[in-house]
Amino acid sequence: MTENKVNLAFKEQKGRCLITNQNVSQGDILLVSKPYAIVPSITKKNDICANCICISKHQTHPREMIVCRKSCHHVFYCSNKCEQQHWEKFHQYECSFLDKVCALQDNDYVINYALLVMRMLTQRLHDILNTSPTVSSEDVWTMLSHFDEFTKEKKNEFETVAKILTEYILVKLIPHLIKDSHEFIGSIQSFLPDHTDAKKVEINNSDQWLSQMIHLCLLFNDDTTIKVVKYLLNKVYIVICMEEVNSFFHRTFVYDGYSQPPHVYALGVYPFATFINHSCSPNVERFSAEEDGTKFHMGDIVFFATHLMKQGEELGLSYLKGQYDLYIKDQVNADEIINSQVNRKQRIKNEYFFDCECTRCLNESKGELDKSFMNFVKEFKCTNLKCQGWFIPSFEKQMYCEACKISR
């Protein structure tokens, strides 16, 4: 376990944020964050262990992956031990429901987030039962949702997913919390913590779905029951929005090698790290732990300082996907993101629903071009010209390329 060099704070314009609790040097590891929930990306499920998230590195001779004891073929494992652990913790609840989730839409993106939210809900069961509590799980249920700002199309999609995942809670999870039918309503009520946003959600065409659920769970068809199940549906809808606003992708160079862009291989929710705000001139970068080290484990995200930082300075991470990769790939929209504050701001507004108040945007809105952002590229881009990777730190202080592994 490594000591975090950050504390939680609050900024008027941006809400909660993380700040350094000491002076830090460039390359210092600030925070190692463990997932509250993590799932392999659906497109890579055949060679990522669903339990330990290790990646098969034998592309030419794929390793034999182990299927679950019910042979559902939705999850694969690197060892019997992983199958056993995962069965006990998650898969015994999820296995028979995965067909339903994976048939949701012909869209990997939707299936990925549905699986991640499902995992958050299963972990919630453990939190309630106190069988396998995770660190700072309370933070998870206070994450921002921006629920009202998604497009109509997205809202419809979330409603469909929310109905399926609420059914998952009712049918697969709640029964583990109750001893007799009288406790059903209380358990539904308290399964997810209250959330002010959930009181404002209006879900369309839920009447038929509600009757089905009440019938399926053998509940009384009275006003109280309808209200309680409906509120659970609203809370699940909010959890989906939270996941969309707060989850992190893991990317790896393992599949196509270092001369190609990295692939997404897993996604997860990271409670404390989620409080790192966006900056267009970031002082923090991150890498995914692909192997177990002495201070971190597979699935962890390691955040490090790209600049010297004073005690009390706010951490800023770029939310714009592949922002730096654009330098290497020279994609058409590189200029749009890097040079134009107006376009960049618009993109953040469209994708993340906020008006960026970072220092670079504030400076550039006054006409002062802020080029400090470029330093990262000069200092952290891998010096191997064929490589698309970036230098990352190790705990031994030596920087090495995440992709081709040369040292700096």
Ligand SMILES: C[S@@+](CC[C@H](N)C(=O)[O-])C[C@H]1O[C@@H](n2cnc3c(N)ncnc32)[C@H](O)[C@@H]1O
């Ligand atoms: C992942 S959360 C970060 C933690 C958040 N501040 C909180 O209180 O939970 C992302 C949200 O924080 C706010 N935020 C992050 N970066 C910001 C920035 N540069 N300017 C303004 N708001 C920001 C936005 O509301 C955004 O949707």
